[in-house]
Amino acid sequence: MLKVKPSPISGFPEWLPAQKLLEAGFVRKITRIFESFGYAPIETAAVERDGVLASKGEINKQIYSIFRPNVDTAAERETGLSLHFDLTVPLARYVAQNHHSLSFPFKRYQIQKVWRGERSQKGRFREFYQCDIDIIGDSNLDLYADAEVAGIIYLVFQELQFGDFVIHLSNRKLLRGIMEVFDISGEGETLEFLQILDKVERSASGIEAIKKLIAERIGKSEKLQSLLDFLLAPDSSNREKLSLLKEAEFESDVYRQGVHEINQVYNRLSDMGCADNRINIDVSIVRGLDYYTGTVFETFLTGHEKKLGSICSGGRFDDLASNFIDRKLPGVGVSIGLTRLLSYIFDKKIITQGKSTPSHVMIAMMDHKNIPRYIQWMQQLRKDGINVEIYIQNAKLAKQLKYADKKGIEYVIIFGEDEEEMELLKLKNMAMKQEQTFPLATAISAISDKIKEGITIERD
Amino acid sequence: MLKVKPSPISGFPEWLPAQKLLEAGFVRKITRIFESFGYAPIETAAVERDGVLASKGEINKQIYSIFRPNVDTAAERETGLSLHFDLTVPLARYVAQNHHSLSFPFKRYQIQKVWRGERSQKGRFREFYQCDIDIIGDSNLDLYADAEVAGIIYLVFQELQFGDFVIHLSNRKLLRGIMEVFDISGEGETLEFLQILDKVERSASGIEAIKKLIAERIGKSEKLQSLLDFLLAPDSSNREKLSLLKEAEFESDVYRQGVHEINQVYNRLSDMGCADNRINIDVSIVRGLDYYTGTVFETFLTGHEKKLGSICSGGRFDDLASNFIDRKLPGVGVSIGLTRLLSYIFDKKIITQGKSTPSHVMIAMMDHKNIPRYIQWMQQLRKDGINVEIYIQNAKLAKQLKYADKKGIEYVIIFGEDEEEMELLKLKNMAMKQEQTFPLATAISAISDKIKEGITIERD
Numbered sequence: 070m071l072k073v074k075p076s077p078i079s080g081f082p083e084w085l086p087a088q089k090l091l092e093a094g095f096v097r098k099i100t101r102i103f104e105s106f107g108y109a110p111i112e113t114a115a116v117e118r119d120g121v122l123a124s125k126g127e128i129n130k131q132i133y134s135i136f137r138p139n140v141d142t143a144a145e146r147e148t149g150l151s152l153h154f155d156l157t158v159p160l161a162r163y164v165a166q167n168h169h170s171l172s173f174p175f176k177r178y179q180i181q182k183v184w185r186g187e188r189s190q191k192g193r194f195r196e197f198y199q200c201d202i203d204i205i206g207d208s209n210l211d212l213y214a215d216a217e218v219a220g221i222i223y224l225v226f227q228e229l230q231f232g233d234f235v236i237h238l239s240n241r242k243l244l245r246g247i248m249e250v251f252d253i254s255g256e257g258e259t260l261e262f263l264q265i266l267d268k269v270e271r272s273a274s275g276i277e278a279i280k281k282l283i284a285e286r287i288g289k290s291e292k293l294q295s296l297l298d299f300l301l302a303p304d305s306s307n308r309e310k311l312s313l314l315k316e317a318e319f320e321s322d323v324y325r326q327g328v329h330e331i332n333q334v335y336n337r338l339s340d341m342g343c344a345d346n347r348i349n350i351d352v353s354i355v356r357g358l359d360y361y362t363g364t365v366f367e368t369f370l371t372g373h374e375k376k377l378g379s380i381c382s383g384g385r386f387d388d389l390a391s392n393f394i395d396r397k398l399p400g401v402g403v404s405i406g407l408t409r410l411l412s413y414i415f416d417k418k419i420i421t422q423g424k425s426t427p428s429h430v431m432i433a434m435m436d437h438k439n440i441p442r443y444i445q446w447m448q449q450l451r452k453d454g455i456n457v458e459i460y461i462q463n464a465k466l467a468k469q470l471k472y473a474d475k476k477g478i479e480y481v482i483i484f485g486e487d488e489e490e491m492e493l494l495k496l497k498n499m500a501m502k503q504e505q506t507f508p509l510a511t512a513i514s515a516i517s518d519k520i521k522e523g524i525t526i527e528r529d
Numbered sequence: 530m531l532k533v534k535p536s537p538i539s540g541f542p543e544w545l546p547a548q549k550l551l552e553a554g555f556v557r558k559i560t561r562i563f564e565s566f567g568y569a570p571i572e573t574a575a576v577e578r579d580g581v582l583a584s585k586g587e588i589n590k591q592i593y594s595i596f597r598p599n600v601d602t603a604a605e606r607e608t609g610l611s612l613h614f615d616l617t618v619p620l621a622r623y624v625a626q627n628h629h630s631l632s633f634p635f636k637r638y639q640i641q642k643v644w645r646g647e648r649s650q651k652g653r654f655r656e657f658y659q660c661d662i663d664i665i666g667d668s669n670l671d672l673y674a675d676a677e678v679a680g681i682i683y684l685v686f687q688e689l690q691f692g693d694f695v696i697h698l699s700n701r702k703l704l705r706g707i708m709e710v711f712d713i714s715g716e717g718e719t720l721e722f723l724q725i726l727d728k729v730e731r732s733a734s735g736i737e738a739i740k741k742l743i744a745e746r747i748g749k750s751e752k753l754q755s756l757l758d759f760l761l762a763p764d765s766s767n768r769e770k771l772s773l774l775k776e777a778e779f780e781s782d783v784y785r786q787g788v789h790e791i792n793q794v795y796n797r798l799s800d801m802g803c804a805d806n807r808i809n810i811d812v813s814i815v816r817g818l819d820y821y822t823g824t825v826f827e828t829f830l831t832g833h834e835k836k837l838g839s840i841c842s843g844g845r846f847d848d849l850a851s852n853f854i855d856r857k858l859p860g861v862g863v864s865i866g867l868t869r870l871l872s873y874i875f876d877k878k879i880i881t882q883g884k885s886t887p888s889h890v891m892i893a894m895m896d897h898k899n900i901p902r903y904i905q906w907m908q909q910l911r912k913d914g915i916n917v918e919i920y921i922q923n924a925k926l927a928k929q930l931k932y933a934d935k936k937g938i939e940y941v942i943i944f945g946e947d948e949e950e951m952e953l954l955k956l957k958n959m960a961m962k963q964e965q966t967f968p969l970a971t972a973i974s975a976i977s978d979k980i981k982e983g984i985t986i987e988r989d
Contacts, residue, residue: 072852072853072854072855073580073581073584073622073852073853074853075581075622075623075625075626075853076626077626078574078576078577078578078610081574081575081576082574083571083572083573083574083623084571084572085571085627085630085631086569086570086571086631086637089569089570089571089572090569090570093570104887104916105887105911105915105916105917106911106916106917106918107886107887107888107891107916107917107918107938108887109546109549109550109885109886109887110546110549110550110553111543111544111545111546111549112543112544112549113543114538114541114542114543114656115541115575115642115644115656116538116541116656117538118538120533121533121535124533129599130597130599130600130605131597132597132598132599133595133596133597133607134595134596134597134598135593135594135595135612135644136593136594136596137590137591137592137593137594137646138592138594138611139588139589139590139592140590140646145590145646147593147646150538151598152595162533162535163535163543165535166535166536166537167545170545171545171546172885172932172935172936173922174920174921174922176886176918176921177546182575184575184595186597186600186605186607196574196575196576204921206921206922207922209922209923210921210922211894211921211922211923213894213900213919213921214921217919217921337900337904340900340901340904340905341904341908342908392532392533393532393533393534393535394532395532425569425632426567426568426569426636427564427565427567427568427569428567431567434671434673440673440797440800441800444797444800444801445800448801448802451565451566455565456564456565456566456567457565457566457567458566458567458636459673459677460634461634461636461664461666461670461671461673461674461677462633462634462666462667462669462670462671463669463671472632475632476632478567
């Protein structure tokens with residue numbers, strides 16, 4: 070038969086076992102944090118009806134549709150179904166569909182793959198994991214929710230230990246208020262204004278240039294100085310920035326509402342013990358203006374802001390499911406782009422890659438007649454929470470040890486002819502290259518204690 | 530805007546949070562068992578090149594291909610990619626592709642969705658989870674591996690507690706040997722023989738009919754009685770059946786090899802402590818003859834054999850990746866059809882559905898000014914491993930308690946005006962409808978102890 074040459078498909082990343090073990094560990098930690106706040110897991114079908122995906126009114130070029138190419142009739146092809154490109158549209162559809170079975174506020178997390186026909190380039194994936202949490206209220210939703218999701222993200226990145234991070238926090242109502250005051254309206258003007266803001270974020274050094282740009286495009290006004298004050302105050306403390314926001318005398322209700330909300334959310338984050346240097350009040354964060362209506366935030370890894378971009382963004386939206394039901398369901402949510410983040414983390418060696426097996430210890434296969442004994446020992450070790458495998462293939466001890474070493478297994482148990490004769494069990498510490506023997510009768514519990522000193526045991 | 534009516538897509542099941550929480554719990558248990566034997570996680574892309582999926586030489590009508598419908602050029606449509614329909618073809622491709630990075634024997638588990646364009650009917654899914662484990666050897670693989678995967682399946686179903694189960698165990702070499710002896714060859718004859726066997730499995734009562742069928746179609750022969758002896762010995766013990774197999778004087782090397790192997794595997798399962806009434810030596814199990822080459826097994830839930838069918842099948846194959854590389858990679862593996870199993874379990878109410886949230890306790894939102902205090906209490910409880918949420922919406926206490934009750938949250942902490950005045954904290958046990966008060970200063974640690982008595986805490 071002709072061989073098929075297996076090769077990677079660009080944009081569809083796959084990990085080796087050591088990387089996948091790390092990813093699984095991160096997902097476990099993230100899940101644990103989400104659940105400790107009472108978020109319940111849901112998972113939606115990978116596939117949605119085209120009408121659901123197009124419910125926003127746009128036709129998305131990134132969408133992948135599915136069909137059955139090898140069937141006989143058009144009906145069997147099953148057209149009209151596509152893979153989901155995010156987890157928010159599916160959430161909206163799910164909530165609308167199961168409205169009567171869910172309790173509101175509905176808090177869910179969802180860790181799932183999504184698919185997008187992206188242009189192939191480094192860091193652009195066509196298949197990737199997203200980790201989302203959202204809180205959906207019925208008619209109203211307390212502002213505490215906004216702080217909670219930001220606070221959870223804080224805990225997640227603290228726990229994952231990828232290095233320093235900063236959560237940039239703003240509120241859309243501030244910008245809406247400012248645009249109202251400066252009479253910025255219409256698509257063209259709004260876009261121009263947002264582009265200026267975008268430059269603010271990127272060039273704290275080029276303040277004069279920005280000032281000029283704002284003066285030119287927005288024009289002189291007695292309020293311009295207030296605007297500049299807080300837009301261009303990157304070195305001020307968060308409290309100082311909040312004061313500037315309050316003191317800016319913009320005559321706009323929506324602006325004042327924004328000031329109130331960002332103060333509330335900031336105070337709650339302080340209550341949660343979030344370190345102030347990991348929060349940055351930053352009115353300039355822009356993206357998704359058409360979607361978010363209140364609190365917004367983006368998270369950056371310190372030192373990797375430009376290359377990696379925001380690793381986690383989220384915010385408040387007025388109405389989740391207006392495309393599907395006549396009910397006002399305000400929400401606040403956040404999404405971590407896990408695959409892109411991990412790809413970067415692995416690539417830049419921000420974390421050390423470890424073992425390629427969950428095994429803590431391997432029993433060498435020395436003599437087939439002793440397999441019943443090996444099985445007993447393994448069962449005893451597993452009862453103590455130790456992951457243990459036996460070497461399954463005919464091979465010399467040297468090859469078996471090499472296998473354990475390559476996989477990063479910490480210990481090897483050896484029971485060959487010599488040990489059997491002397492009624493001993495040998496434990497080899499692979500990293501230290503040390504061997505220790507134990508009297509056979511009490512060996513396994515002694516070995517178990519020894520191993521437990523050196524490993525972390527995960528328990529359900 | 531025109532509303533889109535959200536409705537389920539047949540064959541693409543979705544769970545409500547309570548079901549998904551159960552599923553997540555089962556997956557955690559399964560994962561823990563797989564890892565305790567040293568199986569490492571991998572995950573492959575949902576998408577494979579068509580050439581990889583068609584590597585077996587058949588064109589599968591169930592395959593879903595993907596394409597981008599909204600792009601401008603044919604090149605952008607990205608044809609030639611399809612969703613995987615199982616996890617074995619992807620494993621073979623992954624192992625061939627990463628051959629130099631993996632250590633053999635390679636032990637991996639893979640819990641992932643697969644997609645098949647099935648005819649829509651109850652219990653037939655187009656999107657479903659499979660849980661697979663496989664051990665892949667390089668050139669050779671010890672028979673211990675066969676027993677290990679069967680033994681792990683035993684532990685899994687013991688742990689999941691869906692009721693009694695029986696693992697039906699056979700070895701393909703027995704059938705191959707018998708067919709050799711009876712001169713059964715060619716597609717037609719083989720199929721007929723297998724159909725007879727299939728009837729044996731289903732009608733232990735109709736033994737006489739089967740005898741007649743075998744006599745008619747296979748013809749009289751001095752060896753027929755031996756064949757009947759073990760095919761039709763459903764009431765014999767496993768040891769008796771193994772003796773019958775050994776005593777049957779079939780002059781065939783492959784048959785004798787099969788007898789040796791099934792004895793070995795059976796003995797190992799006994800060594801592992803598998804209860805004999807949960808193992809059934811059953812030469813009649815048939816499916817996948819073209820694929821498996823040695824040990825085969827299928828698992829049934831007692832009392833649900835016919836409606837549910839095999840919930841987990843697996844076996845030994847001579848060569849995993851011959852379509853992709855010139856290397857002999859023998860393997861043994863097993864697959865649990867998780868979605869179909871859980872769908873049945875939920876449908877037949879074989880397990881009781883529980884909570885729809887991971888929260889153990891809810892703090893009632895009584896007074897916004899106390900939010901900083903609520904936050905502190907929650908942090909203290911979370912440190913003790915307790916999942917805790919606060920009610921996030923403006924509502925009266927009665928509505929909040931109803932929410933906790935509906936979600937199955939075990940306890941509610943109440944701190945309203947009265948409690949604040951008396952410096953007390955109130956803990957309500959929702960199931961018992963009992964309230965208990967604690968002096969404020971020491972309340973949270975007392976409450977934490979109380980809650981920990983009543984819940985199971987999962988830990989990393």
